[in-house]
Amino acid sequence: MKTYTNTGNKDTRSGxxxxxxxxxxxxxxxxxxxxxxxxxxxxxxxxxxHPERFFQVGIAEANMIGLAAGMTIGxxxxxxxxxxxxSTGRVYDQIRQSVAYSHKNVKICAxxxxxxxxxxxxxxxxxxxxxxxxxxxxxxxINTCDYNQTKAAxxxxxxxxxxxxLRFGRPKVANFTAEDQTFEIGKAVQLTEGTDVTxxxxxxxxxxxxEASKALHEEGISAEVINIHTIKPxxxxxxxxxxxxxxxxxxxxxxxYLGGLGESVARVLAENNPxxxxxxxxxxxxxxxxxxxxxxxxxxxxANAIIKATKNVLTRx
Amino acid sequence: MPNTQQLEDLTTQVRRDxxxxxxxxxxxxxxxxxxxxxxxxxxxxxIMDRKDTFHMDGIGExxxxxxxxxxxxxxxxxxxxxxxxxxxxxxxxxxINSRLQGHPTTHEGLPGVRVASGSLGQGFSVAIGAAQTxxxxxxxxxxxxLHGDGELQEGQNWEGIMYxxxxxxxxxxxxIDLNGQQIDGATDDVxxxxxxxxxxxxxxxxxxxxxxxxNMDAILNGMEHAKTLTGQGKPVCVLLKTVMxxxxxxxxxxxxxxxxAPNDEQLAxxxxxxxxxxxxx
Numbered sequence: 265m266k267t268y269t270n271t272g273n274k275d276t277r278s279g280x281x282x283x284x285x286x287x288x289x290x291x292x293x294x295x296x297x298x299x300x301x302x303x304x305x306x307x308x309x310x311x312x313x314h315p316e317r318f319f320q321v322g323i324a325e326a327n328m329i330g331l332a333a334g335m336t337i338g339x340x341x342x343x344x345x346x347x348x349x350x351s352t353g354r355v356y357d358q359i360r361q362s363v364a365y366s367h368k369n370v371k372i373c374a375x376x377x378x379x380x381x382x383x384x385x386x387x388x389x390x391x392x393x394x395x396x397x398x399x400x401x402x403x404x405x406i407n408t409c410d411y412n413q414t415k416a417a418x419x420x421x422x423x424x425x426x427x428x429x430l431r432f433g434r435p436k437v438a439n440f441t442a443e444d445q446t447f448e449i450g451k452a453v454q455l456t457e458g459t460d461v462t463x464x465x466x467x468x469x470x471x472x473x474x475e476a477s478k479a480l481h482e483e484g485i486s487a488e489v490i491n492i493h494t495i496k497p498x499x500x501x502x503x504x505x506x507x508x509x510x511x512x513x514x515x516x517x518x519x520x521y522l523g524g525l526g527e528s529v530a531r532v533l534a535e536n537n538p539x540x541x542x543x544x545x546x547x548x549x550x551x552x553x554x555x556x557x558x559x560x561x562x563x564x565x566x567a568n569a570i571i572k573a574t575k576n577v578l579t580r581x
Numbered sequence: 582m583p584n585t586q587q588l589e590d591l592t593t594q595v596r597r598d599x600x601x602x603x604x605x606x607x608x609x610x611x612x613x614x615x616x617x618x619x620x621x622x623x624x625x626x627x628i629m630d631r632k633d634t635f636h637m638d639g640i641g642e643x644x645x646x647x648x649x650x651x652x653x654x655x656x657x658x659x660x661x662x663x664x665x666x667x668x669x670x671x672x673x674x675x676x677i678n679s680r681l682q683g684h685p686t687t688h689e690g691l692p693g694v695r696v697a698s699g700s701l702g703q704g705f706s707v708a709i710g711a712a713q714t715x716x717x718x719x720x721x722x723x724x725x726x727l728h729g730d731g732e733l734q735e736g737q738n739w740e741g742i743m744y745x746x747x748x749x750x751x752x753x754x755x756x757i758d759l760n761g762q763q764i765d766g767a768t769d770d771v772x773x774x775x776x777x778x779x780x781x782x783x784x785x786x787x788x789x790x791x792x793x794x795x796n797m798d799a800i801l802n803g804m805e806h807a808k809t810l811t812g813q814g815k816p817v818c819v820l821l822k823t824v825m826x827x828x829x830x831x832x833x834x835x836x837x838x839x840x841x842a843p844n845d846e847q848l849a850x851x852x853x854x855x856x857x858x859x860x861x862x
Contacts, residue, residue, distance in 0.1 A: 295717070317717070319748070327740035330706020331713070334646075337695055338638050338714035357700050358737070362707055366687050366697045 265481050266456050268440040268474055274411035276432035276468075277375040281306025282411075283418025284343060284373075288314050291341070291422055297332055298345045299325045304434075305345035305375050325350045326358050332370040333362035341422055342370050348377035348431055349390035356396060363427050364400040371421050372397075376434045377407070378518035379546070379563055380468055380556040389551035395523020397429040398496045404449060405496040407431040407517070407525075409470035411439040413493060416447035424449055431467065433518075435556045438471040441491075450494045452502035458488035461574050462506040465516035466492045466525050469544065469565060473516055476570035487574065495525050500532045507533065512540040512577045516570050518560075521545035540580035542573035583626050588797050590858040591662060592622045596828045597861060598658035600851045602674040603842040609675060609683070612838035613729065614655035616760050616795070616823040620727070621659040623800045628808075630722060635665055635692035643722045644711060646696060648704020649729035649758065650684040651840070657681050660693035661862070668862040702735025704728055705755065709745045709816075712753040723811060726755045731763030734772050739784070745816040746785025754807045756819040759794070762836040778820060786818045794823035829854055 287294045288310045296310050297319045311318040321328040325346055332342035344351065351374035352359070363370045374393065381389050398405045404426060408414040414432045421428045441453075455470070456477055465473035470491045477487040488506050492499065507513050513533070515526035526543040533539050546563050560566045583591070595618045603609035625631070629643040636642075647656050654674065661668040666680070673679035680691040684699030696707050708726035715722060732738065745753065757777060765771045774780075781788050787810050791803035803819060810817045825839070826832030829851040832843075843851055 319713070321744060322740075322747075324740035324744065326703075326737040327706045327744055330703050330737065330741065331710035331744070333696060334707035334710025334712075335714045337644070337711045338640055338718050338720070340714050340717065342710075358703055358706075361697050361700045362703050368696070 265477070267478070268455065270438035270440050272439055273436040274439045275434060275436045276408055276411055276414040277304070277434060278306050279408070279411035279414030280373055280375065280418050280430070280432055281309060283415040285309040285313065287419055287422050288317070293339055293341050294343065294422055295319065295335055295340045296343045296345065297321050297328050299323055299328050299350065301346050305373070307345050325355045329355045329358040330362050333366060333368040336368045336370060343373050344370065345373050345375070347388060348374035348393045349388055352393040352396045352429070353390060360400060364403050367402055368427060369425055371428045371430060373418070373430045375432055377431045378433060378468070379551045379559040379565065380433050380435045380518065382434065382556045382559065383553050385553040386550040391520045391546050391551065392523060393431065394495055394517070394519050394525065398523070398528065402426060403496065404428045404494065406449065406494050407467040408493050409467055409491055410437060410441050412443050412445060413441045413447065416445050417493065420447035420449060433468055437468055440471060450497045450499055452499035453491040453493065454502065455489040455491055456487065458486040458510065460486045460510055461578060462488045462490065462503070462510045462513040463516065463570060463574065464490045464492045464503060464513060464525070464529060466495060467518050469516035469518055472567045473570055475567035476574065479567065479571055480574060485574065485578070492525060495528060498528050498532065503529055503532055504536055507537055507539050512581050514542045514544060514570060514573045514577055516544035518565055519545055520548060522548055540577050542577040544569050544573050585797050588622050588626055591626065592618050592797070593855045594858045594860070595622060595655060595658045595662065596855045597852055597857060598671055599654040600829065600843060600848055601861070602654045602657070602671055604848040606675040607842045609654055609842060610651040610840045611654065611842065612762070612825040612832060612836065613649065613652040613758065613760065615829060615832060616825045616827050617652060617655050617727065617758055618828065619795050619797050619800055620756065620821060621655050623797060623804060624725060625659045625663045627801060628804045629725060633664060637695060639695065640718060640720055641722065644695060644724055646704050646708040646711070646724070646726040647685060648698055648726055649701065649732050650698030653681070653683065653685050656685055665693040666691065671862045701729070701732040702737040705738050705741030708753060708755065709741050709750050712750050713748070715752055723808070724753045726753065728755060728757050730757055730759045730761065730774060730777065731768050731771065733757065733774055733777065742781065742784045742786065749814050750816050751812055751814050754811065754817045754819060756821050758823055759820050760823045760825040762825045762839065764836065764839050766836055781818045785815060787813070787815045789817065789819045791819060791821045794821035795827045
């Protein structure tokens with residue numbers, strides 16, 4: 265089976281920062297706004313390079329979203345930066361009316377998503393943001409898996425006209441996708457070929473899915489791992505083609521099973537090819553303080569959880 | 582440029598449009614619309630340096646944002662009367678498949694609308710963002726916005742108001758429709774705003790007061806004065822004291838007609854108080 269090498273742990277938020285820096289040099293219409301989290305979002309370099317195109321908003325996320333919507337009028341491409349919780353739940357109505365319904369070309373860039381934010385605890389660990397954003401008509405929803413992919417996605421979304429939610433995280437995780445990749449919105453990436461089970465994962469769970477597939481391979485179970493970086497629009501063909509071959513699926517995400525990737529996949533299967541599915545996701549719960557690894561273990565969001573889910577789903581074929 | 586009499590004649594026609602639009606569908610917001618009729622006519626016919634055809638980006642022209650989207654009847658009337666779309670389309674207000682939604686939106690592509698509004702308190706942020714883009718584009722034109730007074734109870738306004746002063750956004754003229762009324766009653770009774778003037782000044786804005794917000798000359802003079810105060814490092818706020826329901830005697834000075842349409846008899850009385858001037862749609 266195809267294997268992937270971790271070229272060294274890196275945080276996805278730094279991939280965002282690097283992508284934004286590159287965009288700043290290439291596209292003078294790109295502007296950036298941040299709500300008092302420049303360091304956390306890795307926006308320092310863009311700010312230093314283009315002070316006239318960088319806007320410190322202070323701790324006022326609702327205003328930031330509205331400002332970004334307004335800045336599009338006249339041709340700017342605003343990238344907003346704050347934590348995922350403050351990028352979505354706190355400002356849902358502002359995004360809904362001023363950005364999504366108004367179809368403004370705003371890129372909502374959200375770091376520290378999910379449990380891997382760690383010790384700050386549940387107030388900051390949003391596990392509902394994918395659901396909130398995917399329900400908005402016209403919103404593109406992306407959750408990248410590593411540094412290289414986050415950098416590529418950041419650059420790619422500037423060329424997509426329309427609102428985008430780009431989700432990434434805080435911890436240093438395996439960096440394994442190609443440095444020179446072209447990021448194609450809505451196009452799933454098949455990482456391994458397999459015949460027994462399809463594993464579709466998004467965000468930090470993609471590497472865990474690869475780790476799980478290696479262990480399963482040693483037990484004689486052939487897993488096809490697909491990286492679904494774009495939850496909306498969902499690559500239905502990639503899912504259906506794979507499940508037609510394997511007959512069952514495991515979905516894996518750092519998000520509540522309600523409203524997440526798994527539900528989107530379940531709908532595609534229900535409409536086209538009803539198949540056994542297991543969900544690796546949080547079970548309608550808030551998180552808590554702890555290290556990222558402890559939290560992912562406790563809430564069942566790692567390679568071991570994917571292996572267990574795979575064995576369950578195989579019994580249902 | 583039209584003279585005061587012509588502007589007043591158009592205002593009378595706009596009042597008729599408002600009454601007929603909300604009457605036809607038995608819904609909509611006549612009170613605040615009537616209170617701002619003179620302001621909209623002055624703004625679109627005299628104050629703003631705007632292009633005849635609509636371009637979303639509004640480059641090289643003054644642009645306007647309506648934050649209190651529920652007064653869509655007056656907005657739609659002046660947009661149509663200013664040539665953005667056919668006046669006959671006012672017949673479709675709030676009907677299914679119409680571009681004239683209950684609250685203004687870009688979603689159906691109505692010329693003249695640059696952002697959806699209706700959920701209150703979002704207009705300051707959008708207008709300020711657009712003003713900053715004008716600066717980035719070296720576009721010396723102005724951004725105008727209108728906000729309800731009750732709407733100022735929403736917290737997001739004050740985030741934007743604080744931001745605009747801190748970032749020296751001095752190419753914006755934001756007008757507050759100070760009619761002292763909101764759905765549940767007088768603003769003083771629902772949630773007192775205190776001194777709006779003192780609040781804006783404390784937040785670093787230059788404030789212009791128009792005491793007679795339904796007097797065309799007072800509006801023209803006040804807005805021209807406001808223009809002279811732009812470009813001086815501070816955002817400009819106009820406090821426009823209006824009478825809700827102005828021009829229809831039984832609708833004046835009360836919140837009762839905030840979101841209520843007149844019946845046939847009431848419509849006839851209202852229209853009788855506002856004779857047709859440039860022609861009904």
